[in-house]
Amino acid sequence: MAIEAHGIAVALGGKTILQDVDLALRPGELLGLIGPNGAGKTTLLRAMAGLLTPAQGKVLYDGESARALGRQALARRVSFLAQGGDTSWPLSVEAVVRLGRLPHRQPFGGATQADSTAIAAALAHCDVAGFGERTMGTLSGGERRRVLLARALAVEAPYLLADEPLAGLDPLHQLEVMELLRRTARRGAGVVVVLHDLTLATRFCDRLALLDHGRLVAEGTPEAVLDDARLRSVFNVVALRGRHDGEPFLLPWRAQSHGQPDEI
Ligand SMILES: Nc1ncnc2c1ncn2[C@@H]1O[C@H](COP(=O)(O)OP(=O)(O)OP(=O)(O)O)[C@@H](O)[C@H]1O
Numbered sequence: 001m002a003i004e005a006h007g008i009a010v011a012l013g014g015k016t017i018l019q020d021v022d023l024a025l026r027p028g029e030l031l032g033l034i035g036p037n038g039a040g041k042t043t044l045l046r047a048m049a050g051l052l053t054p055a056q057g058k059v060l061y062d063g064e065s066a067r068a069l070g071r072q073a074l075a076r077r078v079s080f081l082a083q084g085g086d087t088s089w090p091l092s093v094e095a096v097v098r099l100g101r102l103p104h105r106q107p108f109g110g111a112t113q114a115d116s117t118a119i120a121a122a123l124a125h126c127d128v129a130g131f132g133e134r135t136m137g138t139l140s141g142g143e144r145r146r147v148l149l150a151r152a153l154a155v156e157a158p159y160l161l162a163d164e165p166l167a168g169l170d171p172l173h174q175l176e177v178m179e180l181l182r183r184t185a186r187r188g189a190g191v192v193v194v195l196h197d198l199t200l201a202t203r204f205c206d207r208l209a210l211l212d213h214g215r216l217v218a219e220g221t222p223e224a225v226l227d228d229a230r231l232r233s234v235f236n237v238v239a240l241r242g243r244h245d246g247e248p249f250l251l252p253w254r255a256q257s258h259g260q261p262d263e264i
Contacts, residue, residue, distance in 0.1 A: 001027045001062050003048055003078070003159055003190065008057035010043050017043045018214045021057075025159060030185040031192045032205035032222070036235060039211040041194045042083055042163055048079040048192070049161050061159075076104035079155035080160040083194075087144045088137035096136060096147055097122055100154030118154045125180050126150040127173070141168045149177065159190045166197060178204040198239070202226060202250040210234060223248060231258050 006028045007079050010018040018040045025031055025048070044051045048059055050066035058065065066074050081099070100122065101115040123129040126146040136144055149165050162181065166174045178200050185191045185206070191229070195201045201208060202222040210225050212219040212234045218225045218246070231239050240251040 002060075003062075004060045005044070005048055005054075006057050006060070008044075008047055008054040008059065008229065008264060009181060010040075010047055010052065011055050012043070016214060018047070018054075021211075021214075021216050022203040023048075023209055023219070025161075025190040025192050027158060027188055027190045028185055029190060029206045030182050030204060031047040031190070033192055033194045033211065034196070034198065034201055034208055034225075035211035040214040041211055042123055042169075043214075044211065045080075045161050045163050045192065049078055050074050051080065055066050076155070077091055078159045078161060079152045079157035081149055081152040081160070081165055083163040087148060090135055090137060092133050092135055093128060093131040093139070094123070094133065097128075097150045099155050103155060103157075110127055118156050122150040122154040123234075125153060127176065131135045133225055133255075142170060142173060145169060146173065146177075149180075153180075153184065157189070159192075160184060161192050163194045164196070165193060166200065174200065180226065198226060198231075199249060203247055222250075227252060 005021055005023045008018060008021050009016065021044060023044070033045065035041050047054050050059065061069055061074065061077055069077065097119050101118060104115065123132070126149050127145065128146050128150055131139060131143065131147065136147065139147065145165065145168055149162065152160060152162065165177055169177060181191050181193055182204050205222055207220065208222050208225040210230065211217060215236065218230060231237050236256045237252045237253070238254055238256050240253045242249055
């Protein structure tokens, strides 16, 4: 059981964006997809969601291709939370979250008890239950992001792919969303999250996959992937490290400047 990308390459606008990427997302894990701006994280996530077809290689969902599964079954299997964009639609919060149940709708079927339960749980988990009848355009940017995450959770898919779900969130909601994603994984889903915050990535993710210039350059535990050499060579930063409450933390501290020692 897994979403598996096998040797995928993606070209966009005549440019190679991803090359030779092998990556698996397994049920029960929270996988962080990290890398500098332009590394190819969104492109890889979209390929894993079946939203773009690789020029080379393939993506399999529990052993099946997207084509073999079909559009509706794929939409039930994989939930995708896209990055930003204008989401000030004239739709109520509840209507947006209800969209997450569309893949479960039978032809000519109405809403079921399972739909209502999933919608109520997703609204509560994302702390947006109080917004029910408000339209998206009346919410703040961070509130809209949480509603869109609720839509993605309402699918109750075995795999959740979230592109920068923390963008624009205040510290409390960043922590809550990371805890929620980890709980979602502990309940059995495979969750991949694109993150720029290396502190939260290190603290919450079971595993990290590091992309640089369209290639997967490291994969493994946060400590193994984010060693000092990679922080310097890929991110050009020097970080502080420590442990608190039994958990490791890493704090990017300053830009690496050539010729300076790394000691902080
Ligand atoms: N349609 C397109 N045509 C040409 N180039 C594209 C297209 N879409 C993306 N790219 C380029 O592909 C590269 C990877 O983009 P992608 O959005 O996957 O990166 P990312 O790692 O998610 O970046 P960020 O952290 O900035 O969101 C970038 O250099 C981007 O400019």
